[in-house]
Amino acid sequence: MSETAGKTLTVAGVLCGICSVLVAGAVVVLRPQQVINQQLDLKKNILQAAGLFESKETIEEIYSKSVQPVVIDVKTGEIQTDIDPAKFSQDKADRDPQYVEEIPQKEDYGAIKRRSRLQKVYIVKKDGAIDQLIFHVYGKGLWSTMKGFLAVDRDGITIRGFNYYAHGETPGLGGEIENPRWLAQWKGKKIYDDSGDYRPKTKVVKGQVNPQDPNAAYSVDGLSGATLTSNGVEGTFRYWLSDSGYKSFLGKVREGVIQ
Numbered sequence: 001m002s003e004t005a006g007k008t009l010t011v012a013g014v015l016c017g018i019c020s021v022l023v024a025g026a027v028v029v030l031r032p033q034q035v036i037n038q039q040l041d042l043k044k045n046i047l048q049a050a051g052l053f054e055s056k057e058t059i060e061e062i063y064s065k066s067v068q069p070v071v072i073d074v075k076t077g078e079i080q081t082d083i084d085p086a087k088f089s090q091d092k093a094d095r096d097p098q099y100v101e102e103i104p105q106k107e108d109y110g111a112i113k114r115r116s117r118l119q120k121v122y123i124v125k126k127d128g129a130i131d132q133l134i135f136h137v138y139g140k141g142l143w144s145t146m147k148g149f150l151a152v153d154r155d156g157i158t159i160r161g162f163n164y165y166a167h168g169e170t171p172g173l174g175g176e177i178e179n180p181r182w183l184a185q186w187k188g189k190k191i192y193d194d195s196g197d198y199r200p201k202t203k204v205v206k207g208q209v210n211p212q213d214p215n216a217a218y219s220v221d222g223l224s225g226a227t228l229t230s231n232g233v234e235g236t237f238r239y240w241l242s243d244s245g246y247k248s249f250l251g252k253v254r255e256g257v258i259q
């Protein structure tokens, strides 16, 4: 090897070393900020579902004065008062064998296979009383697990708002689940029939909702060219509003047991 080639290799090696130290350093230094940004984004999505994001205040200001997180056991519908929601990690609970339960296939409308019994739920109060409840919901679309927040009125039946914050559906097709115009039609829709047994009734119809349809109050328009994604949205609602999801908790709120 000539002397010039040796020097070139040395310089390249030193440069590589410096660059890798810089990149690794940036990852470590920026990690806490990334976590803060992720948490802020989550709060923004929760506020958006609840229709509370229009205010001029910051996300932190609105969230801290309007939203009270609690951890519930979806099986009993009860708030777990011994668990501090601030210290609770949903990600960890979703992997903890103590809480994770397999979902029988015939009940698994959202095709998620398993879920944690413990779920973080967000209560919005107004003048000291529950005004609305925000639930994390997720289910399989065509390509991805679609994750969103559903805001339900204290009546336990009427949707106050809905949004998706993560999915991998095709832009322009299934990806239209994040279109604000499509999401807006969920507001005011009912999630359960009013016959007394509160069966989940959400429907994402093919095409447009016919106002004469007896199920119109529970239905939203399908996404054109994305029937499989639309079916996934309907399945997600059906699962999370079933006995295996938030139904017990919603019943307790409706009956005034949880205030």
Ligand SMILES: Cc1cc2nc3c(=O)[nH]c(=O)nc-3n(C[C@H](O)[C@H](O)[C@H](O)COP(=O)(O)O)c2cc1C
Binding pocket: 142, 143, 169, 170, 171, 173, 174, 175, 223, 224, 225, 226, 227, 228, 229, 230
């Ligand atoms: C490249 C590509 C991307 C697609 N993305 C989606 C999608 O995100 N969601 C979906 O339901 N269908 C998607 N489809 C269409 C499905 O394969 C299927 O044809 C469609 O769901 C049928 O819906 P339709 O009856 O509304 O046409 C995609 C098709 C292609 C070729």
